[in-house]
Amino acid sequence: xxxxxQNRMAGALAIAVLILSTADVAMAVGTAAGVTVSNTATVxxxxxxxxxxxxxxxxxxxxxxxxxxxxxxxxxxxxVTPGTAGNAIPFTLTNTSNAPLNFALAAANNATDPYxxxxxxxxxxxxxxxxxxxxxxxxxxxxxxxxxxxxxxxASITVFIVSTIPGGQANNSIAAVTMTATAHETTAxxxxxxxxxxxxxxxxxxxTVFADGAGDTDAARDGxxxxxxxFRVQGANVSVVKTETVxxxxxxxxxxxxxxxxxxxxxxxxxTNAAASAVPATTISVTDVMPANVTFQPDTYGVGNGIxxxxxxxxxAADADxxxxxxxxxxxxxxxxxxxxxxxITFRVAVN
Amino acid sequence: xxxxxxxxxxxxxxxxxxxxxADTSGAVEIHAIAEVEVKTKGxxxxxxxxxxxxxxxxxxxAVIYTLRAxxxxxxxADDVVVTDPIxxxxxxxxxxxxxxxxxxxxxxxxxKTWAPKEKLQVRGxxxxxxxxxxxxxxxxxxxxxxxxxxxxxxxxxxxxRVE
Numbered sequence: 001x002x003x004x005x006q007n008r009m010a011g012a013l014a015i016a017v018l019i020l021s022t023a024d025v026a027m028a029v030g031t032a033a034g035v036t037v038s039n040t041a042t043v044x045x046x047x048x049x050x051x052x053x054x055x056x057x058x059x060x061x062x063x064x065x066x067x068x069x070x071x072x073x074x075x076x077x078x079x080v081t082p083g084t085a086g087n088a089i090p091f092t093l094t095n096t097s098n099a100p101l102n103f104a105l106a107a108a109n110n111a112t113d114p115y116x117x118x119x120x121x122x123x124x125x126x127x128x129x130x131x132x133x134x135x136x137x138x139x140x141x142x143x144x145x146x147x148x149x150x151x152x153x154x155a156s157i158t159v160f161i162v163s164t165i166p167g168g169q170a171n172n173s174i175a176a177v178t179m180t181a182t183a184h185e186t187t188a189x190x191x192x193x194x195x196x197x198x199x200x201x202x203x204x205x206x207x208t209v210f211a212d213g214a215g216d217t218d219a220a221r222d223g224x225x226x227x228x229x230x231f232r233v234q235g236a237n238v239s240v241v242k243t244e245t246v247x248x249x250x251x252x253x254x255x256x257x258x259x260x261x262x263x264x265x266x267x268x269x270x271x272t273n274a275a276a277s278a279v280p281a282t283t284i285s286v287t288d289v290m291p292a293n294v295t296f297q298p299d300t301y302g303v304g305n306g307i308x309x310x311x312x313x314x315x316x317a318a319d320a321d322x323x324x325x326x327x328x329x330x331x332x333x334x335x336x337x338x339x340x341x342x343x344x345i346t347f348r349v350a351v352n
Numbered sequence: 353x354x355x356x357x358x359x360x361x362x363x364x365x366x367x368x369x370x371x372x373x374a375d376t377s378g379a380v381e382i383h384a385i386a387e388v389e390v391k392t393k394g395x396x397x398x399x400x401x402x403x404x405x406x407x408x409x410x411x412x413x414a415v416i417y418t419l420r421a422x423x424x425x426x427x428x429a430d431d432v433v434v435t436d437p438i439x440x441x442x443x444x445x446x447x448x449x450x451x452x453x454x455x456x457x458x459x460x461x462x463x464k465t466w467a468p469k470e471k472l473q474v475r476g477x478x479x480x481x482x483x484x485x486x487x488x489x490x491x492x493x494x495x496x497x498x499x500x501x502x503x504x505x506x507x508x509x510x511x512x513r514v515e
Contacts, residue, residue: 029411030410030411030514030515031411031414031441031515032513033410035441037386037409037415037439037440037441037442037514038439038440039384039386039417039436039437039439039442040384040436040437041382041384041417041419041435041436042382042434042435042436042437043380043381043382043421043432043433043434043435044431044432044433045379045380045421045428045429045430045431045432045433046429046431046502047425047427047428047429048427049430051431052377052378052379052380053427055378055380055381055382056382057381057382057383057384057419058384059384059385059386059406059417060386061386061405061406061407061408061409061415062408062409063410063411063441063510063514064405064408064409064410064413065410066410066411066412096412098411141364143498209410211412212412235434259441
C-alpha cells in the first residue's frame, strides 16, 4: 500500500532554476507564502455495469516566498537653499512580495540626473529615514527610524533621503541621489538579509525566490531595488556691473571731458538679481573701495550726501539710511532684491 | 472500514512538503502528482528542461498536475471519469489539459454542469455573457472513451499557475 505514495527525488543537478512565466512581472503580490495548495482528484468507474465507490488521490505543495519590491521617486526636483540641512526627497517603497519583510535603506550620490539635467555637486551629508507618522513629509523629531520594520505584503511606506546642501552652491546646481531598499527578514524572524534559495529543495523549509526588477543602480533578482531623485538649488543669482563716466574736466567743462587731473568721474554700480532666480536675494551689501588717485566727492547729492541709491540721496554718515562713506569705502546695504530687480548705486570722484 | 485502515497508514507516512496520496479501497486507484519544470545544466553544460516534484512554488509559478488512473482489479473498469476541482490559489492554464482518448469538459459552476470550454458561458459582473476564461473554471473532467483493462494505467494532465 505504501508504494502508492509517489516520491520522486530529483537527480544530482549542477544548477536548478525554477522557470517562472514571463507574466510574473505584471502579477500582483500573489498567494501568501506558506499556504498549502492541495489538489484532490476523484475517479468514478463501474465494473460489470455496477457503479463503484469513487476513489480520490491528492497532490500538495507549499507556496514559496517570492520577493519583489519597488521604489518610486518624485517626478521632479526637490528645490533647496544652499547652506541648509534637513532637505528631504521622499520615495514610496512598496513590498510586492507575498510575505511581510523588513527593508534596509541606503542613500548614495549619483552622477546622473534622473530628470535630464546635469548633476554637478554632491550634498555634504546624506541620511535615510522612514516616515514614522505616514504623513509624507519629513519631520526631524518624528521620522527617526532608519530601517523599515515589517512591511506587510502589498503595503507601501514613504522613506526619505535627507541631505545637507553646501553653502554658496550656485543657483540651479543639481545633486542626484539614489535610494536603495534591500529585503531583510522581519524583526520577529531575526532581521537578517534575505537570500535566495537555489539548488535542491530543503524539506520543510519555506524557500525564497527573487523576482525583483533592476532599479537605477541594482540588478534584477537581487533582493533590492533602487530609484533616484535630485535636489536642485534655487538660490538667487546676483551680479554686479560697474561703469564709469567722466562728467566734466576743468579745461573742457562738460563738453567732451577727459580724464585729466581735476576731472569729475561718476561711478555707477548696478546690482541685479537674475530674472531666473527663484527667490529674492536678501541682505545684500555692496562695498566699493576708492581706487588710488581719486577723491570721493561727498556732496554730490546734497550737503553730506555723496551716494545715490536708485534716485534717493544717501548721507555719507553711518546712520539709518542705506549708504555710508567711511575710510575710503562706499558701503550700501540692500535688504532685499526680487528676481529680475536691480539696484543702482551712483557716486562721483575727482581725479587727483 | 477500508477508509479507517488508510487513515492509519497516512499517519505513518513522513510529513514532507510534497504529499501525494491515493485512496486504495477500490479496484481503480488514482494517483495525483504535482511537478514543476526546471531548467538545469547537465554535467556536459548543456541546458535541459526536466520535471521535478513541486514542493515549494512561488506565485506565478506553473505546476503540472498528472493524474494517473490504474486498474488494480481483475475486471475491466468501465465509464471511467476523472474529475478534478482546480485547486484554490491556482488558475488553470488555458489549453493545457490533455484530451487524447477522453472527452474533456469543464465546469464553471462548481461541478453542477459540464461542457467543452469554448461552450461554457459566464455572466460577468457587467451583466454581459461571455465565454468562460481560464480563471473562471472550477473543475476539469475527463471521461475515458475506452474501459480501463485490468492492470492498465492511463494518465491525464493539465497545468495551473499559482495565483
